[in-house]
Amino acid sequence: MKLEIIKTADGSDTLYVQNIDEHYHSTFGAVQESMHIFIKAGLLACKKASLTVFEAGFGTGLNAWLTFLQSRKIGFNIRYFSIEKFPLPDEIVESLNYSEYLDEKADSFLQIHQTPWNEEIKLSDNFSLHKISGDLTTFDFRPIPDIDLIYFDAFSPEKQPELWDLSIFNSLYTHTSRGGKLVTYCAKGSVRRSLIKAGYSTERIPGPPGKREMLRGTKCDDGLMC
Secondary structure (H helix, E strand, O other): OOEEEEEOOOOOEEEEEOOOOEEOOOOOOHHHHHHHHHHHOOHHHOOOOEEEEEEEOOOOOHHHHHHHHHHHHHOOEEEEEEEEOOOOOHHHHOOOOHHHHOOOOHHHHHHHHHOOOOOEEEEEOOEEEEEEEOOHHHOOOOOOOOEEEEEEOOOOOOOOHHHHOHHHHHHHHHOEEEEEEEEEOOOOHHHHHHHHHHOOEEEEEEOOOOOOEEEEEEOOHHHOOO
């Protein structure tokens, strides 16, 4: 992929993929988007203190790192699984400004990228990371535990429609725990309908700056409303 580092409106970096004319994060603010969608509407909306998180699209590692930082603040025990087909080169990772932006030491952000792929690595007493080198469309979820929280952060349906296929949401739903949640930046009606067909109870909630709405799905008992 041809990648270019772009400064977003909140001062944090994102990547622009020239091949498909797509950004990894919102140009209105990369960090504020991730915090709003995945941390505030996802992680902090969970009632369990021990969580299995699955991320569709490791990308820049920003979501994983923000989750790691939150685990230190709130004491959640987190097993974090993330799948990525195209890992970023080291020189791109080392140029991203997230640690400077958040006034955090870069060590833990770089550690998240430097951990080996395809094995679970404990980064702290209450956070482990398992990066999966693979394709979401063919991934077998059976070896991982039931998922309490899904960060669905694939490229947009317009750019990679195969990643938003109903079959993927069916697989995710099957491996979601009771009460488990899925959060995504995409609020398209077709995506909402696919989540409902898969079995999730869905809600449109306010999105981050630059986006009116986002989606959150919940796996409820016996298909009832949550």
